Amino acid sequence: xxxxxxxxxxxxxxxxxxxxxxxxxxxxxxxxxxxxxxxxxxxxxxxxxxxxxxxxxxxxxxxxxxxxxxxxxxxxxxxxxxxxxxxxxxxxxxxxxxxxxxxxxxxxxxxx
Amino acid sequence: xxxxxxxxxxxxxxxxxxxxxxxxxxxxxxxxxxxxxxxxxxxxxxxxxxxxxxxxxxxxxxxxxxxxxxxxxxxxxxxxxxxxxxxxxxxxxxxxxxxxxxxxxxxxxxxx
Numbered sequence: 001x002x003x004x005x006x007x008x009x010x011x012x013x014x015x016x017x018x019x020x021x022x023x024x025x026x027x028x029x030x031x032x033x034x035x036x037x038x039x040x041x042x043x044x045x046x047x048x049x050x051x052x053x054x055x056x057x058x059x060x061x062x063x064x065x066x067x068x069x070x071x072x073x074x075x076x077x078x079x080x081x082x083x084x085x086x087x088x089x090x091x092x093x094x095x096x097x098x099x100x101x102x103x104x105x106x107x108x109x110x111x112x
Numbered sequence: 113x114x115x116x117x118x119x120x121x122x123x124x125x126x127x128x129x130x131x132x133x134x135x136x137x138x139x140x141x142x143x144x145x146x147x148x149x150x151x152x153x154x155x156x157x158x159x160x161x162x163x164x165x166x167x168x169x170x171x172x173x174x175x176x177x178x179x180x181x182x183x184x185x186x187x188x189x190x191x192x193x194x195x196x197x198x199x200x201x202x203x204x205x206x207x208x209x210x211x212x213x214x215x216x217x218x219x220x221x222x223x224x
Contacts, residue, residue: 008152032211043202043215044155088155092211099145099170100211104154 002027004091006103014111019076021106023089026070032092033065033072038105039085048074079110114138116216118203124222125193133188133219135203143206144186145170145213146178148199155202161186162210193223 003026013019025033032051036044050056050063050072062075072091076083086105093099116137125131137144146158147170157170161180175197177189186205190197200220204213 004154034211043218045215046212049212090211099157099160100213101171102155104152 002030002091002093002101004089004101004103006087006089006106008104009107010109011106012109012111013079015079015081017079017110019079019083019108019110021074021076021087021089021108023072023074023103024070025072025089025091027091027093028067028070030070030091031094033063034090034092034100035061035063035072035074036088036090036102037085038088044088076108079108081110081112084109116203116205116214118201118216118219120219121217122220124224125190126224127194129193129223130189130191131193132190133201133203133221134185135187135216136185137203137205137214137216138184139205139207139214140183141205141207141214142183143210144180145204145206146176146186146188147202147204148172148197149202149218150199158188158201190221193221195223197221198223 035048038044048063050065056063060077064073088105089103090100119134145160147155159178161167164183203216206213
């Protein structure tokens with residue numbers, strides 16, 4: 001059983017601030033990590049993925065990976081009210097079922 | 113290009129009734145998935161199909177059956193619905209990278 005842990009929140013940040021979302025995972029052998037965004041009542045949407053230790057930037061989003069500490073994080077710079085959503089961390093299991101395991105998600109609210 | 117479509121959007125069943133949830137994708141993807149999403153539990157994989165003609169169990173397959181009718185369509189059947197199957201069901205598909213999944217809009221199922 002692969003475990004992916006996230007703080008369920010809610011996390012509230014003011015508009016323009018940096019939102020920091022964290023995720024830890026149990027399987028030290030995991031290699032691929034993903035962030036999905038889910039608006040209320042909608043389906044998940046892939047927004048970032050990271051495979052190597054360090055940072056990966058895409059626009060206002062930065063994914064950070066530390067395999068030694070088994071954590072992944074997502075930073076959202078210049079947060080906007082439209083970023084208010086639940087962010088799901090997912091880890092890909094390459095050794096067994098070849099499937100994604102999702103955390104329960106962190107609900108982010110950006111306050112105008 | 114509709115992506116992943118699911119029918120119905122909403123359904124209410126009585127305990128013991130059966131029903132089939134339909135999913136179709138028009139992206140020519142090989143792999144398709146069925147998830148359920150429950151509050152506090154996150155997304156959990158029920159069944160998946162890595163390619164046309166194959167299906168495999170995921171994390172929570174009990175009480176469900178699936179059919180990969182062709183490359184486009186993947187259906188989920190509840191033979192005898194139970195209140196524990198009240199959930200939001202998402203279908204997803206992926207191309208070469210099984211971790212980069214595209215989700216349908218979901219079916220909200222209530223079993224009374």
